[in-house]
Amino acid sequence: xxxxxxxxxxxxxxxxxxxxxxxxxxxxxxxxxxxxxxxxxxxxxxxxxxxxxxxxxxxxxxxxxxxxxxxxxxxxxxxxxxxxx
Numbered sequence: 572x573x574x575x576x577x578x579x580x581x582x583x584x585x586x587x588x589x590x591x592x593x594x595x596x597x598x599x600x601x602x603x604x605x606x607x608x609x610x611x612x613x614x615x616x617x618x619x620x621x622x623x624x625x626x627x628x629x630x631x632x633x634x635x636x637x638x639x640x641x642x643x644x645x646x647x648x649x650x651x652x653x654x655x656x
Contacts, residue, residue, distance in 0.1 A: 575648045583636050595619050596652035602636055610636040612644055616651045
């Protein structure tokens with residue numbers, strides 16, 4: 572069974588961003604630090620096969636940059652992917 576895997580907490584704490592896919596599902600994750608707020612992981616989701624710049628973002632969400640937040644982000648992406656695949 573295929574599923575979405577995202578990098579570990581250290582990857583996000585170092586400010587890295589990530590593109591991923593699962594069949595027709597495409598996503599982009601980026602850590603952000605809004606002024607006066609905790610760091611969060613912003614997820615953008617679209618249906619493939621085109622790049623994000625050439626596609627319509629169909630869903631977005633934010634998650635805390637914590638181990639629990641990463642679990643929720645992966646689960647959210649899995650749910651969106653199930654809708655398009």
